[in-house]
Amino acid sequence: MIALMEFINFYLIPGIVLGSIYALGAVGITLTFGILRFANFAHGETMTLGVYFTWTLMQITPFHPLVILPASMLLTVLVVLGIDRLFYKPFRASPTIMVVMASFGIMLMVRSVIQFVWGVQLKGLVPGIQRPMVLFDTLRISPKHMVIIASAVVLVLLIHLLLSRTKIGKAMRAMSDSPELARLTGIGTEKIVMTTWVVGASLACAAGVFLAYDTHVETMMGFKLLLPMFAAAILGGVGKPYGAIAGGLIIGLVEELSSYPWIGTEPLLNPGYKAGVAFAIMVLMLLWRPSGLFRGRVF
Amino acid sequence: MEQSYGIFLYIISLATMGGMYAMLTLGLNIQWGFTGLFNVGIAGFFAIGAYVSAILTSPETTRHLGGFELPYIVGFSASMIVTALIAWGVGKVCLRLRSDYLAIATIGIGEIFRLILKNETWATNGPRGVSMVPKPFESLAEPYNQLMFLALVLVTVAVIYLLIEAACKSPWGRVMTAIRENEPAARAAGKNVERFRMEAFVIGCMIMGLAGAFTAQYLKFIDPNATELTTTTFLVWVMLIVGGSANNKGAILGAFLMWTVWSASEILTSRLPDDMAIRTAYVRIFLIGLALQIVLQKFPSGILPEKRPKPSGSHE
Numbered sequence: 001m002i003a004l005m006e007f008i009n010f011y012l013i014p015g016i017v018l019g020s021i022y023a024l025g026a027v028g029i030t031l032t033f034g035i036l037r038f039a040n041f042a043h044g045e046t047m048t049l050g051v052y053f054t055w056t057l058m059q060i061t062p063f064h065p066l067v068i069l070p071a072s073m074l075l076t077v078l079v080v081l082g083i084d085r086l087f088y089k090p091f092r093a094s095p096t097i098m099v100v101m102a103s104f105g106i107m108l109m110v111r112s113v114i115q116f117v118w119g120v121q122l123k124g125l126v127p128g129i130q131r132p133m134v135l136f137d138t139l140r141i142s143p144k145h146m147v148i149i150a151s152a153v154v155l156v157l158l159i160h161l162l163l164s165r166t167k168i169g170k171a172m173r174a175m176s177d178s179p180e181l182a183r184l185t186g187i188g189t190e191k192i193v194m195t196t197w198v199v200g201a202s203l204a205c206a207a208g209v210f211l212a213y214d215t216h217v218e219t220m221m222g223f224k225l226l227l228p229m230f231a232a233a234i235l236g237g238v239g240k241p242y243g244a245i246a247g248g249l250i251i252g253l254v255e256e257l258s259s260y261p262w263i264g265t266e267p268l269l270n271p272g273y274k275a276g277v278a279f280a281i282m283v284l285m286l287l288w289r290p291s292g293l294f295r296g297r298v299f
Numbered sequence: 300m301e302q303s304y305g306i307f308l309y310i311i312s313l314a315t316m317g318g319m320y321a322m323l324t325l326g327l328n329i330q331w332g333f334t335g336l337f338n339v340g341i342a343g344f345f346a347i348g349a350y351v352s353a354i355l356t357s358p359e360t361t362r363h364l365g366g367f368e369l370p371y372i373v374g375f376s377a378s379m380i381v382t383a384l385i386a387w388g389v390g391k392v393c394l395r396l397r398s399d400y401l402a403i404a405t406i407g408i409g410e411i412f413r414l415i416l417k418n419e420t421w422a423t424n425g426p427r428g429v430s431m432v433p434k435p436f437e438s439l440a441e442p443y444n445q446l447m448f449l450a451l452v453l454v455t456v457a458v459i460y461l462l463i464e465a466a467c468k469s470p471w472g473r474v475m476t477a478i479r480e481n482e483p484a485a486r487a488a489g490k491n492v493e494r495f496r497m498e499a500f501v502i503g504c505m506i507m508g509l510a511g512a513f514t515a516q517y518l519k520f521i522d523p524n525a526t527e528l529t530t531t532t533f534l535v536w537v538m539l540i541v542g543g544s545a546n547n548k549g550a551i552l553g554a555f556l557m558w559t560v561w562s563a564s565e566i567l568t569s570r571l572p573d574d575m576a577i578r579t580a581y582v583r584i585f586l587i588g589l590a591l592q593i594v595l596q597k598f599p600s601g602i603l604p605e606k607r608p609k610p611s612g613s614h615e
Contacts, residue, residue: 039399041339041406090596097337097398101536102595104339104402108533109588112581119578227410230403272418279407286392286400 009140011260012253017145017214019252020152024207025225026232026244027159028200034176034239035196038096041103042083043204043229044222045110050076050205051212051221052118055125065125065213066151072209073202080201081194083110107223115219123217125209148210155206156245159199163241168195176239224275228255231282237292247293251278311445313562314555315517318452319510321554323535325459325547326506332545332605333467334499335479337398340389340405341507342531343412347385348378348508349515349525350416353429356516360431363424371435375512382508383501390500395493409526416523428522432515452513456551459506463547475499476545476607529584534561537591543601552603561587 025047032040053072054065061068087106091099126144163169168191174182175192183189208222215221232251236243255277259267269277285292323341330336352374359366369377389408393401416423423429436447466472477485478492486492515521525531534557542553561583568579594601 033399039403041402087592087596097335097402098595098599100337100399100402101540102592104533104536105588105591105595108529109585109592112584112588116578116581116585227403227407230407234400234403270418273414276411276414279411282407283392283404286396286404290396290400 005139007260011256013141013145015253015256016249017148017210017252018256019249020149021207021211021214021248022225022228022232022252023245023248024152024155024203024210025229026236026248027241028204029229030233030236030239030241030244031172031176031196031200033233035172035179036088036099036193037179038099038103039230040200041100041226042106042110043200044224044226045107045114046076046080046201046204046222047208047211047225048114048219048222049079049110049208050201051125051208051217052114053205054209054212055118055123055217058125065209066147069206069209073205076205077198077201080197084193084197111219111223118219120219125212125217144214148214151206151210155203159203159241162199168192172196227275227282228252228278231278231285234282234285234290235293237294240292240294243292243294251281254281308442308445311442311449313559315445315449315452316562317555317558318449318456319513319517320535320538320558321456321551322459322510322513323507323531324539324542324550324554325456325463326503326510327535327539328503328544328547328550329463329499329506330503331539332550333472333475333479334496335398336394336496336500336503337402338405338500338503339402339528339532339536340408341535342526342528343405343409344382344386344504344507345511345514345531346409346412346416346521346523346525347382348511349521350423350429350511351378351381351508352512353432353515353521354422357429357432362427363420363429364422365429371433371516374516375509378508378512379505382511383505386501386504387497390497394496394500406528409528409532413523413526416526423523426523428520428524429515430520432519432521434516434519448517452517455509455513460547460551467547471495471498533584534558534587537587539601540591540594540599541601543603543605545605546601546603549601549603553601556602557587 025043028046029040029043032038032043050072053075054068057063057068057071058065083106087102088099091102161169163173171182171187171192172195174185174187175189179189182192204222207225211221211225228251229248232247233244234247235250236245236247255274258269258277259271259274262268323345327338327341330338352371354363354365355367355369355377356371356374357365358368385408389404393404417426419425434444434448435451436444438444439447467475474485474490474495477488477490478495482492511521511525514525535554538553538557539550540553541557542551543549564583565580568576568583570576571579
């Protein structure tokens with residue numbers, strides 16, 4: 001019983017928290033992949049930027065990060081739309097690999113701007129350590145983790161409503177499914193591209209802020225999430241947002257559970273290699289089923 | 300006198316490092332320039348070569364695997380062989396998929412290799428790295444050892460250049476360009492696209508591994524920072540794009556030119572007060588990135604554009 005509670009408290013819940021963060025980030029990656037048709041290397045830096053906007057706004061206002069989140073999402077979206085206009089739009093008609101390279105450059109440019117403006121020292125988003133809440137005597141969950149999981153659920157519901165109920169969401173699905181056919185039916189490409197950036201950047205900002213809320217603020221945090229997010233997108237099938245959410249949760253859980261002492265008393269995997277788990281899953285998926293876990297339509 | 304001797308030594312070191320970057324750009328040119336493979340794991344393959352050669356040639360120590368003290372030629376050959384094997388494995392997984400997947404997988408290789416270097420302390424001494432790596436010609440007197448090493452690097456670059464030039468003009472090179480320009484057509488002509496791609500990828504990575512081996516011997520030291528994305532992978536990409544991809548002379552020119560710019564700007568910023576100097580280092584990366592974006596958009600063929608055997612309408 002104690003072993004089970006320890007498993008839930010120290011491995012399962014952190015895994016779900018990490019998984020929700022990956023899931024939100026991976027939605028942006030997979031939408032860009034499906035609709036703009038390229039692997040966006042700068043997505044991690046979009047997250048980092050959102051986190052630093054939030055940190056800055058928290059220095060000048062007394063609010064909780066969740067209250068500030070919409071404002072920093074807006075700022076992040078504006079920057080990302082600016083980047084799209086200046087650096088990605090000229091390549092719309094070029095081979096995709098040109099814009100992949102441009103995004104690779106943007107990744108390092110955005111990071112260097114962050115490092116220049118805010119410095120590289122660690123910062124905390126919220127001060128102090130919170131005491132975990134104890135439920136049913138043994139289930140310990142920190143309020144931070146509850147906030148993160150609940151907010152992630154709300155955001156996922158919002159994405160679902162957007163994609164299934166609104167006209168623009170349906171158009172995005174059509175674009176991702178077949179760009180030529182979508183264009184023929186008169187769907188405005190540029191409007192959809194903009195919406196993709198808005199959704200992707202907002203979710204990236206939220207995911208980053210949740211991670212910073214759980215841990216701390218640093219300039220490499222987004223880049224460290226890039227590989228797990230790519231892995232999540234590939235696991236769920238590129239271009240499929242629901243797949244990316246599932247993929248993110250799976251990757252987060254497997255990463256955390258990989259260091260649980262499944263056999264004997266030693267961690268199954270040296271925690272130093274935790275970051276390699278996502279990569280291993282990705283390579284296996286590419287070998288076994290590059291189209292992702294879930295068969296069928298794009299959404 | 301003293302000062303001009305210092306400048307002389309600086310120019311030698313500039314040319315030596317430039318030469319090692321030229322190997323990296325030539326390797327990347329085979330992959331990207333001629334075949335269109337997007338490899339962003341340059342740092343990973345570079346580090347594999349560097350560590351293999353460093354461990355095989357360095358003297359006995361308790362801090363990491365070693366004590367083989369093998370000759371340099373063995374170190375260089377082994378680093379190329381090991382890099383080739385790993386590249387083959389990566390290629391096997393990714394080359395049959397869309398180009399972006401290779402990019403994602405190769406950036407992953409770099410990160411995984413960093414994890415291994417940091418965690419397997421018995422073999423690599425972890426974050427502290429492998430030191431006391433022997434350097435060819437180090438027993439010679441002061442300027443001559445540096446000059447001889449520079450000569451070795453430049454001769455190696457020249458040999459690689461001549462080999463690649465010959466390969467690109469051969470039927471093998473024509474098939475590569477055909478695959479880059481129009482894969483279905485190359486396939487329809489009965490070419491085994493996967494095999495050609497694999498060959499280009501493995502050969503390019505081997506050259507990157509060799510460049511890593513040279514760097515480890517030159518600096519006498521290698522640590523996991525060698526897998527850092529900015530100074531290896533990114534800089535090499537900028538060098539190739541600026542110099543002119545699919546042109547081997549352009550690749551070499553880009554390497555020496557951008558290394559001089561990068562290194563000279565470091566001298567300028569290091570004269571600033573400490574706090575400023577650290578921050579302006581980020582400005583350098585930003586400006587190099589901006590240069591890449593401008594070249595990509597406005598001058599996609601670089602300083603020395605690709606020379607095709609026959610004129611054609613395409614200019615990618």
